[in-house]
Amino acid sequence: MYELKIISSFDAAHSLKGYQGDCANLHGHTWTIEVYVVGDKLNELGLLVDFKDVKKYTNEIVQRLDHQYLNNLPDFQAKELNPTAENLSKYIYDELVKKLGHLDVEVSKVAVWESPKACATYLAR
Numbered sequence: 001m002y003e004l005k006i007i008s009s010f011d012a013a014h015s016l017k018g019y020q021g022d023c024a025n026l027h028g029h030t031w032t033i034e035v036y037v038v039g040d041k042l043n044e045l046g047l048l049v050d051f052k053d054v055k056k057y058t059n060e061i062v063q064r065l066d067h068q069y070l071n072n073l074p075d076f077q078a079k080e081l082n083p084t085a086e087n088l089s090k091y092i093y094d095e096l097v098k099k100l101g102h103l104d105v106e107v108s109k110v111a112v113w114e115s116p117k118a119c120a121t122y123l124a125r
Protein backbone atom coordinates (compact mmCIF):
# COMPACT_ATOMS: atom_id res chain seq x y z
CA MET A 1 0.00 0.00 0.00
CA TYR A 2 1.17 3.54 -0.76
CA GLU A 3 0.51 6.57 1.41
CA LEU A 4 0.68 10.18 0.26
CA LYS A 5 0.48 13.28 2.42
CA ILE A 6 -0.20 16.87 1.47
CA ILE A 7 -0.15 19.90 3.76
CA SER A 8 -2.31 22.99 3.65
CA SER A 9 -3.04 25.83 6.05
CA PHE A 10 -5.48 28.60 6.82
CA ASP A 11 -6.02 31.41 9.31
CA ALA A 12 -9.27 31.57 11.23
CA ALA A 13 -10.87 32.56 14.51
CA HIS A 14 -12.93 30.51 16.91
CA SER A 15 -14.16 30.34 20.47
CA LEU A 16 -14.84 27.18 22.43
CA LYS A 17 -18.29 27.52 23.98
CA GLY A 18 -18.50 26.07 27.46
CA TYR A 19 -14.72 25.81 27.80
CA GLN A 20 -13.50 26.79 31.26
CA GLY A 21 -10.65 29.15 30.43
CA ASP A 22 -9.23 31.53 27.84
CA CYS A 23 -10.19 29.37 24.87
CA ALA A 24 -13.85 30.33 25.42
CA ASN A 25 -12.87 33.82 24.24
CA LEU A 26 -12.60 34.80 20.60
CA HIS A 27 -9.08 34.01 19.40
CA GLY A 28 -7.33 32.86 16.25
CA HIS A 29 -4.89 30.30 14.96
CA THR A 30 -2.91 29.55 11.86
CA TRP A 31 -4.17 26.01 11.35
CA THR A 32 -2.06 23.46 9.51
CA ILE A 33 -3.85 20.57 7.81
CA GLU A 34 -2.27 17.26 6.86
CA VAL A 35 -4.23 15.02 4.54
CA TYR A 36 -3.22 11.38 4.05
CA VAL A 37 -4.49 9.19 1.23
CA VAL A 38 -3.73 5.51 0.69
CA GLY A 39 -4.13 3.04 -2.13
CA ASP A 40 -2.54 0.05 -3.83
CA LYS A 41 -2.66 0.84 -7.51
CA LEU A 42 -0.30 3.18 -9.33
CA ASN A 43 -1.20 4.60 -12.71
CA GLU A 44 0.96 4.25 -15.80
CA LEU A 45 3.00 7.27 -14.68
CA GLY A 46 3.77 5.67 -11.32
CA LEU A 47 1.41 7.96 -9.38
CA LEU A 48 -1.08 6.79 -6.79
CA VAL A 49 -2.88 10.06 -7.36
CA ASP A 50 -1.49 13.43 -8.42
CA PHE A 51 -0.48 15.52 -5.38
CA LYS A 52 -1.94 18.46 -7.32
CA ASP A 53 -5.41 16.89 -7.27
CA VAL A 54 -5.32 16.18 -3.55
CA LYS A 55 -4.08 19.73 -2.90
CA LYS A 56 -6.75 21.20 -5.16
CA TYR A 57 -9.63 19.44 -3.39
CA THR A 58 -8.17 20.15 0.03
CA ASN A 59 -7.75 23.82 -0.81
CA GLU A 60 -11.38 24.05 -1.99
CA ILE A 61 -12.42 23.03 1.53
CA VAL A 62 -9.78 25.16 3.23
CA GLN A 63 -10.99 28.24 1.31
CA ARG A 64 -14.36 27.91 3.06
CA LEU A 65 -12.56 28.15 6.40
CA ASP A 66 -9.89 30.75 5.68
CA HIS A 67 -10.37 34.10 7.47
CA GLN A 68 -13.71 32.99 8.91
CA TYR A 69 -15.16 32.91 12.39
CA LEU A 70 -15.49 29.13 12.40
CA ASN A 71 -18.32 29.00 14.96
CA ASN A 72 -20.56 30.80 12.44
CA LEU A 73 -20.04 28.37 9.57
CA PRO A 74 -23.28 26.52 8.84
CA ASP A 75 -21.84 23.05 9.45
CA PHE A 76 -20.77 23.99 12.96
CA GLN A 77 -23.54 26.41 13.87
CA ALA A 78 -26.40 24.14 12.78
CA LYS A 79 -25.04 21.18 14.75
CA GLU A 80 -23.97 23.35 17.67
CA LEU A 81 -20.47 21.95 17.28
CA ASN A 82 -17.47 23.71 18.70
CA PRO A 83 -14.85 24.14 15.99
CA THR A 84 -12.19 22.23 17.89
CA ALA A 85 -9.25 20.62 16.14
CA GLU A 86 -11.07 17.29 16.52
CA ASN A 87 -14.30 18.52 14.92
CA LEU A 88 -12.39 20.29 12.15
CA SER A 89 -10.43 17.14 11.34
CA LYS A 90 -13.69 15.15 10.95
CA TYR A 91 -15.31 17.93 8.94
CA ILE A 92 -12.38 18.12 6.51
CA TYR A 93 -12.24 14.31 6.31
CA ASP A 94 -15.96 14.05 5.45
CA GLU A 95 -15.75 16.79 2.83
CA LEU A 96 -12.65 15.23 1.24
CA VAL A 97 -14.27 11.80 1.04
CA LYS A 98 -17.07 13.40 -1.00
CA LYS A 99 -14.62 15.13 -3.33
CA LEU A 100 -12.17 12.24 -3.81
CA GLY A 101 -14.84 9.59 -4.35
CA HIS A 102 -14.08 9.28 -8.07
CA LEU A 103 -10.37 8.63 -7.49
CA ASP A 104 -8.84 5.24 -6.76
CA VAL A 105 -7.63 6.23 -3.27
CA GLU A 106 -9.00 6.44 0.26
CA VAL A 107 -8.57 9.30 2.68
CA SER A 108 -6.94 7.56 5.65
CA LYS A 109 -6.50 10.46 8.05
CA VAL A 110 -6.72 14.20 8.45
CA ALA A 111 -4.57 15.94 11.05
CA VAL A 112 -5.35 19.47 12.21
CA TRP A 113 -2.63 21.43 13.99
CA GLU A 114 -3.77 24.41 16.07
CA SER A 115 -0.19 25.31 16.83
CA PRO A 116 3.18 23.66 16.23
CA LYS A 117 2.65 21.88 19.56
CA ALA A 118 -0.97 20.65 19.43
CA CYS A 119 -2.74 18.48 16.86
CA ALA A 120 -5.88 16.34 16.55
CA THR A 121 -6.29 13.63 13.93
CA TYR A 122 -9.35 11.92 12.47
CA LEU A 123 -8.57 8.36 11.37
CA ALA A 124 -10.73 6.42 8.91
CA ARG A 125 -11.66 2.99 10.21
Ligand SMILES: Nc1nc2c(c(=O)[nH]1)N=C([C@H](O)[C@H](O)COP(=O)(O)OP(=O)(O)OP(=O)(O)O)CN2
Pocket residue numbers: 016023027083084085086114115117118120
Ligand atom coordinates in the same frame (compact mmCIF):
# COMPACT_ATOMS: atom_id res chain seq x y z
N1 LIG B 1 -8.37 18.48 22.59
C1 LIG B 1 -8.40 19.81 22.34
N2 LIG B 1 -8.02 20.66 23.30
C2 LIG B 1 -8.06 21.97 23.06
C3 LIG B 1 -8.44 22.46 21.81
C4 LIG B 1 -8.84 21.53 20.81
O1 LIG B 1 -9.21 21.90 19.68
N3 LIG B 1 -8.80 20.22 21.11
N4 LIG B 1 -8.42 23.77 21.57
C5 LIG B 1 -8.04 24.65 22.49
C6 LIG B 1 -8.01 26.10 22.14
O2 LIG B 1 -8.39 26.32 20.80
C7 LIG B 1 -6.68 26.80 22.39
O3 LIG B 1 -6.61 27.98 21.60
C8 LIG B 1 -5.49 26.00 22.03
O4 LIG B 1 -4.91 25.66 23.22
P1 LIG B 1 -3.36 25.42 23.35
O5 LIG B 1 -2.85 24.47 22.33
O6 LIG B 1 -3.13 25.09 24.74
O7 LIG B 1 -2.79 26.82 22.90
P2 LIG B 1 -1.90 27.83 23.69
O8 LIG B 1 -1.46 28.84 22.69
O9 LIG B 1 -2.65 28.34 24.87
O10 LIG B 1 -0.67 26.91 24.07
P3 LIG B 1 0.30 26.98 25.30
O11 LIG B 1 1.38 26.02 24.94
O12 LIG B 1 -0.50 26.51 26.49
O13 LIG B 1 0.74 28.39 25.40
C9 LIG B 1 -7.70 24.23 23.84
N5 LIG B 1 -7.69 22.83 24.02
Ligand SMILES: [Zn+2]
Pocket residue numbers: 014023027028029114
Ligand atom coordinates in the same frame (compact mmCIF):
# COMPACT_ATOMS: atom_id res chain seq x y z
ZN1 LIG C 1 -8.16 27.92 19.79
